[in-house]
Amino acid sequence: MNPAIRTPMLFGFVAVLMIGTGIVQGWNSALLILNMGLISAIMALGVNLQWGFAGLFNIGVMGFVALGGLAAVLISTPPTEGAWAAGGWNIVIGLLLGAATVVGAILAQSRMAAGRLRTLTTLGILVAGFFVYRAVFDPGVDAIEAINPSVSGNIGGLNLPVLLSWPVGGLLAAGAAWIIGKTALGLRSDYLAIATLGIAEIIIAVLKNEDWLSRGVKNVIGLDRPVPFEIELQQDPTFVQRAVGLGLDPVTASGIYTKLAYSALFVVVLLILLWMAQMALKSPWGRMMRAIRDNETAARAMGKDVTARHLQIFILGSAICGIAGAMMTTLDGQLTPGSYQPLRFTFLVWVMVIVGGSGNNFGAVLGGILIWWLWVQVEPMGLALMNLLSSGLEDGSALQTRMIDAAAHMRLLTMGLLMLIVLRFSPRGLIPER
């Protein structure tokens, strides 16, 4: 089918799905799905940039998303009183010393002549640096975590508007991507995959354990919001009046209003990023990227710096994932490091890109929204199916309970099946690359 017809048709189909959900399950749940779908679409854009444009195999999406979430906390929460005085500088200096150690070791490796002396010097710098770092860093951590641990116990943030955290989340993710890219790019594709998988787990481990930073598994809740709170709207007489005028219950109306406000913000971000990605794809830079992807050796022979270009696009794609992560934490209003799971935040995004169409930005966006809708809806659908299948069985029988319990795990099965079917029968996805 002509892509000029196919793309609008598929997007129209997703719109019908959303409207259908709104009619059947209520507009609040439809908007909830749409909002997460928009965020997923942004994550898919980021992965598509790396995989679709450049063929880089990044399975550490979760880590970049979590870094974005951390940005939301560090930007929007008020600073904890006395935390900076108690140990903030120790932590900053400690981290700087840690960084200096690594830089020193790298310098020793690159500047000194190869030999036993170089190895010993490098090891010496690393070991000494580690102990100095711990000696400066640890007291700071203890001091901060001791401050009112049941409410804060972390360093707090900068008390700036939460919207600012979206670009900052992108920057944080870009920084992490630079470090990973510098070490792991230029190795083979599988190695990059394992390296990103590892770094994602490490980022989550840091968020879970460094209480001074993100309160760890105690979670940061009640983050600032860019849109009004439902309760404020419900107490606002003009809003209530207008809701009643539209024939809506004020409680439902306030939920719909805030969610729509979020949707509007997300759509703006998505459109900007989509426009940029589209421009990049069409530009000479985009053509060069695809040339590198399709034949690295030939591109190198044409004088293209493959490693530098890979690093560039790896950073850009990860930054987009970071932005999406900050947006998600803003939407949730809380950072819960325990809830980051690779299946949900890395591999599901991959399903979105593959199903949507890798190499095509519209495909990634479509896949993001569509797959998220499916991910949410499969569970009730599975439950309905199991209820239907087991309706012939005796009520309360072991098999029946088992089948109904199993419905909760339908999601993973469906996603895997969908991914395999698309890969097999339509490997270029729903909206193929042009």
Place this chain on the structure above:
Amino acid sequence: MDAINAFVVLANFVIVPGLAYGAQLALGALGVTLIYGILRFSNFAHGDTMAFGTAITIIGTNALIAAGITFGPLPTALIALPLGIAVTCLLLLGTDWAVYKFYRTKKAAPVILVIVSMGVMFIMNGVVRFIIGVGDINFADGERFVITARGFREATGLAEGLAIRTTQVITVVVALIAMALLFWFLNKTRTGKSMRAFSDNEDLALLSGINPDWVVKVTWMIVAALATTAGVLYGLDKSFKAFTYFQLLLPIFAAAIVGGLGSPLGAIAGGFVIAFSEVTVTYAWRRVVAYLVPEDMAPEGLLQLMSTDYKFAVSFAILIVVLLFKPTGLFKGKSV
């Protein structure tokens, strides 16, 4: 005396657990490395294959216990292990037939196969949750300890105790048997030799009349046996939880890469390297040091280099170091 006590503490908390964990990782890494050598892709579904095999074994174990059959002092799971291996074998052969074969005949790029294995991972993950749920399952029965800490103290008169759990001994023994069988198979049998030939040079192997379908089938069967054994041993030693097995993917891959992807010997070495580094870096050394230095110099802190939650970071750091300085791994593996 103090030196002996220090050694006992070290053995109790570092050497024995490290050996058991290393054996489990080595078995897992062997599966990864075999698939890489013969089928030429990194199988991301390996952790979930291990979980599947273990889940079947647990079901078998429960059935055996319900029927009143146990293995005396040893865990009943060892009797159910062949069942787990057989069912996993069928699953992997079925997956290969339904999924991987298509891409192999098409000669798809390795990275496509990796993505396909991600889809398989999703499905297997779902299947495991279907059949056994998401909870923590402890299925080790029989004698808990070979040597208890108290028994050791009474027998030796030392201040420190050394506890060796049955599962740890079983892990090491079973792993050794499995490795010996594997190496005997690869080096002495006709099929094993053709597997190695296929791994070294596919075209040459095909030219000399090796049947690729048979080699691939045998590989999957061996991988099923290795993965199930690794999974059951890990589950006996710790406990079974679907999600933990998925997370094992990282240290297992680290082990396989550190050893050199495609090299069975390397996988074993890599498994122990990763296991011992994880254990030593996250162990609090205070008690060992306290025995070794004069009393007034005894350390105040825990002397723990990193908190246990950062064990991923350890496998990761070793992986990066090896990749940067010796990209083909300790034992020359393949580098595509």
